[in-house]
Amino acid sequence: MKEIKSWIDIPKNHDFSIYNIPFGVFYTNNQISTARVGAALGDNVIDLCRLFNLGYLTDIVGLKAEHFDNNKLNEFLSLGNKTCNGVRYAIQELFSDLNSKLKKHPEHLETILIPTHSVKMLLPIQVKDYVDFYSSLDHATNVGKMFRDEKNPLLPNWKHIPIGYHGRSSSIIVGGTNFKRPKGQLSLADANSPIFGPTKQLDFELEMAFITSKQNEMGEMISPDQSSDFIFGLALFNDWSARDIQRWEYVPLGPFLGKSFASSLSPWVVSLEALAPFSLPAQDKDVSELKYLQCKKNGLFDIQLEIYLQSDKMKEPFLISSTNYKYMYWNLFQQLAHMTSNGSPVSIGDVYASGTISGPLPNSYGSMLELAWKGTKPITLPDGSTRSFIEDGDTILFRGFAIKGDVRIGFGELSAKVLPC
């Protein structure tokens, strides 16, 4: 990887290094009406509206102020990956040691760089369709062991199909947005008929989500090796789940209200281009893939993922699991290829979540259901309390980052606190 040094101060090991340049939507002065597109660099947000209006991005064909003076990334993404990555490269260049164009204008810099602590973030995109996959072998195996058959945990279709389902777009919230514990129908073991009340089994699911930047025609399949043209980047995703609501409702049509109360997406979208140095080839599989799912490109990514829990009584978040995006069985390119294999159209701003990402070891599982093994192995927290599921006042925080030598590219944090209902 080519070394890039910057003339501005970026703390070492920062998620938003000069190698990253993720995009998001921020607002200032607590006024949502000021929302506009920015890029993160160290502890600052680059105001791309101002950067553009000051003439620093004029070499990039097709860019207009309205792409940045916008409360969502959809219009920016609609320019296509080549142009969006062109903006990313232009920013890297402007802030690199080899370039003094911006450096020599401190009066510009002052208006372009905004300290991160003084901005608030919005959901980066207007979400079109939202799909949640189920593509981690260890997660599917764990669920199968707990609820189906310890010796034969996987369903017959699992190694043939990247299983997925459509979820609700309207309840996707940006990281930092807290939400109330949802209510729903619960079928309790000691009752003859279901009751309606707050979920007793609230859980998180650690996932990564990819975001699309290109449409296909209805009826047009996208192959795994074409998929990267349609995907701009990734973010952290928490597919909050009410296990008891889900268990009672999900047969035969799948999860519905057990999921649709809230799903959290991190505010900064990290490009596939930035993540390319961390890609990995596929692992060998014991079941052969159908041709439409075969992928020559590296589709796995070495992204370390961490889950923290902080109760109201705790002073700092406590690490409860460490996993990695490289543990996916079906990669993101295969997921998109499968989704379009029936001719279904992709929109700009679709969100495709990976499904819970569990690793092979008990301390690398991606949900509380698995970490506490269906309540049989509760987790003990530093405040002395135990958890089988998430309690009111608990904050769940995800971190994700890729490291190679001195280069670090991260996703920042994704957190949300559960409020009493």
Add this chain to the structure above:
Amino acid sequence: MKEIKSWIDIPKNHDFSIYNIPFGVFYTNNQISTARVGAALGDNVIDLCRLFNLGYLTDIVGLKAEHFDNNKLNEFLSLGNKTCNGVRYAIQELFSDLNSKLKKHPEHLETILIPTHSVKMLLPIQVKDYVDFYSSLDHATNVGKMFRDEKNPLLPNWKHIPIGYHGRSSSIIVGGTNFKRPKGQLSLADANSPIFGPTKQLDFELEMAFITSKQNEMGEMISPDQSSDFIFGLALFNDWSARDIQRWEYVPLGPFLGKSFASSLSPWVVSLEALAPFSLPAQDKDVSELKYLQCKKNGLFDIQLEIYLQSDKMKEPFLISSTNYKYMYWNLFQQLAHMTSNGSPVSIGDVYASGTISGPLPNSYGSMLELAWKGTKPITLPDGSTRSFIEDGDTILFRGFAIKGDVRIGFGELSAKVLPC
């Protein structure tokens, strides 16, 4: 019902009588760029842009030209049901015998009324979230008898929950749009592993869909008796299904690619207000409803529904089933209440489909799966051929209408032809 006579010629028993006034989006001269909002009246489309610009709707507070000069109904619906129905009443009044304001301006009439045969229709709304329910008792019972247990066909949750799932918004197409037979993974009985190829079991599902016109706050439940404030109206809906793709993929997360290739929505949205005279009280139930689902309002509607099939060789559509929207077990208000019971937000332009509507008799079933009883009782068509599922070149056409005395309110037609892939 108060009798309304019109000074313009509307054929007797027309779906788009003066009692109806449904809204849609049309374009002229084959140019999609001309798309704008209209209302149907007999064999004409009323150009609401021109009607507004000529000053005929100026009494209605909040209306602007941009609500009609628009290629979707979402902005119009965002005005709220009271205003949208105000437009409907204003149109009824302008065209009633008792009013000569428009009648005495033939030069205006000439520009306002456009013959239906000279326009094309677009999808009436930009679809936000799309949910498909499963709320017909006869349909759920038939499916249970075929695939589970003849004597105990219903799952334990069915009479407690309006079962539903999220579907794909991007593949909802307006009536009249043909589509290619989808491909997908099929697990054939005589093969060791699945193959990828065209579905062999393409089916329709006769449904009605309601469309929302008001947002709630995240976390705010909507009760069944509040639901009518959030629903503007209904349209016909065909939830096309590839049974073989669906059967192999749907465990455990529900239908996905077996549905997401195409769903057809009829172009004219009929208001709840227009349908009010055809509402019916609930039927008695043997299982009591949880309080959050109890509905005092009449939530069933006596809307006759017909399914026709026309093969490439046939000269006209052939009636294969007649059913009725009144056969719903869970009504539309209960469906919306259930959907928001976990606090999930409703958007303006959501589509909620009823699920297949089957009646109690074999000639009133809402899918080919049921009509041909899983292929064991193929239907014979007038061209001598038989059908267990839908073949290439087949057009499926739905009609829906409500009749009381001389008053008829209908949905027009919903059709689509299956093309070879």
